[in-house]
Amino acid sequence: MxxxxxxxxxxxxxxxxxxxxxxxxxxxxxxxxxxxxxxxxxxxxxxxxxxxxxxxxxxxxxxxxxxxxxxxxxxxxxxxxxxxxxxxxxxxxxxxxxxxxxxxxxxxxxxxADDYKTPSTYLKEANYEKALEGFLKIKEKDSTSEFIQQYKFNRIGYRFLRDKKHEDAVAIFKMNTILHPNSPNVYDSLGDGYLATGDSLNAYNNYLKSYDLNSRNKRAKEFIEIYEAK
The missing domain is CATH 2.40.128 (Lipocalin)
Known part of the structure; x- marks a missing residue:
């Protein structure tokens, strides 16, 4: 050295x-x-x-x-x-x-161009539509890119939840479901986001989707059973 x-x-x-x-x-x-x-x-x-x-x-x-x-x-x-x-x-x-x-x-x-912005820049600016557009282009070229890992977005989303920025959390979790439509984890997280906003119907729909993809998700199953029992 x-x-x-x-x-x-x-x-x-x-x-x-x-x-x-x-x-x-x-x-x-x-x-x-x-x-x-x-x-x-x-x-x-x-x-x-x-x-x-x-x-x-x-x-x-x-x-x-x-x-x-x-x-x-x-x-x-x-x-x-x-x-x-x-x-x-x-x-x-x-x-x-x-x-x-x-x-x-x-x-x-x-x-x-001088006004060019990366997807992450749009993400920081809370321009989630533009951010998603950019991340989808990255996915088209490389579906395994480190820039679109689902756990990255989950961390951001749960940080928003901890900060009581529920709408931002939902937007991030939604983005994750579009980028990773076959992952049970992203729907479970979106369910958490909707639950934090008080939207129990959308929480139910996403927990159900998560459970359909992973029947071992006990927490999702418990919510589904409670919701359907009402």
Whole structure:
């Protein structure tokens, strides 16, 4: 570990010593500033402070080290990057410079519109319709994506329940049933959400759905029996 740490520090020192004094033009800044899609639910924001290039990623601000006219190193990501354009699609990308083959061009992080929002951003803004739309697109491409795991939404929903934000909890649990329609757990959670709002009919309907998918759900069975006995 000490050797690796020493090599990393040595490499960073070499980069700092070899970096060029590059003056970015205003045109270059305007063309490259903006948001780049790191993955299906995460963006990198590129911006400038004077002649310094910064990246904002996962709520952290990172100042880059310029190593060429269109090359810079980001220590926090431990990546050397540059801006490229796909000659066919004309789409712009933030591209990783490969250590093994520096001449190869890869299209890693697509430049998106300045007003682009990830599904999780919409979720935080309580725009559940837009959030669901985005998560469904993720599911179309990868049904096992970590960004649509049912337990993630369940945790959010129950946090809303604990905070007495019952309508928000129901919205999250509903979203989960659409994303995972064959899971008994998501209907059980939606039943809990409706029960917290006082909507016993919808609670019953969802507990029933959960029980149909999993007859070992004793709690759902108890509620169903009590409700039907009324």
């Amino acid at each position: 000490k050797t690796q740490s020493f090599l990393t520090s040595f490499l960073l020192a070499l980069i700092m010593l070899s970096c060029n004094s590059v003056e970015f033009t205003e045109e270059f800044k305007a063309e490259t500033s903006g948001k780049y899609l790191y993955n299906a639910d995460d963006v990198i924001e590129v911006y400038y402070k004077g002649n310094d290039l910064y990246l904002k990623w996962r709520e952290g601000e990172m100042k880059s080290v310029t190593t060429g006219d269109n090359e810079f190193f980001v220590a926090d990501m431990y990546k050397k990057l540059h801006f490229v354009e796909n000659s066919s699609s004309k789409e712009k990308y933030l591209s990783v410079i490969q250590e093994e083959n520096t001449d190869s061009i890869t299209y890693d992080y697509l430049k998106v």
